[in-house]
Amino acid sequence: MIYDQLYQANHVVDVATITKLTRNTLMIAVVPIVSYYYLKSKGGEERVQTKKWYQLIPLFVVGFLIMAGVRTIGDSGMENTQTAFGLFSPEQWKFVTESLNTFGSTYLLGIAMADVGLSTNLKLFKNHGLKPFCIGMIAAVTVTLVSLVMVYLLGGMIKY
Structure with a gap:
């Protein structure tokens, strides 16, 4: 059980989400920079194949950007036209986002954690x-x- 379920404090999850999204957004800049300097430092030690800039960005960062963009565009449509992407009513959009959130946080996170454990x-x-x-x-x-x-x-x- 997490804090908001135990104490019925939904705002805790909202604040934690904002904090995590801010951290993940900053990772978009930090990860390629660290990758670049790491590969540059390895250049003298061993033969390292030169990478293109887009190869320095991990796929999870690309996925995060895509999902953040989809959510932002959908929410913007909700504010302006009361439909997300011209397709979903407010109730449908809430169902879609909550379903994706549940799927991601339950199954995809579990699969990722299993992958880390099994590959260790x-x-x-x-x-x-x-x-x-x-x-x-x-x-x-x-x-x-x-x-x-x-x-x-x-x-x-x-x-x-």
Whole structure:
């Protein structure tokens, strides 16, 4: 059970969604930049095939942009003409978006998590040592601590 279900506080999910969408939107710029510099740094060590700019963008970022665009255009149509894409009434559009949301958050997220788990090979720790694990753990703890501090410092500014 998540917080909004436990305490009937729907605004919590809205604020979390805005926060996550902002982070994902910023990733659109950060991921290709990090990919570019990573490949550039590898150039001297080993032969790395030069990539085109669009090959530096992961497909999940492209999918995010497409879905954000579809939702934005549909919602804009709702505001202007009371139909999404000239096809869906407000009730139908709400059903479509909620169905896609449920499908994505239930099934697609589950499949993605299963993929991560099934493709994880614990023998990598033997080959690479604990250093990558420790770096990942430090990064996760840092993100958690920064998030907690930001919520504590800025949480009162959120009005709902």
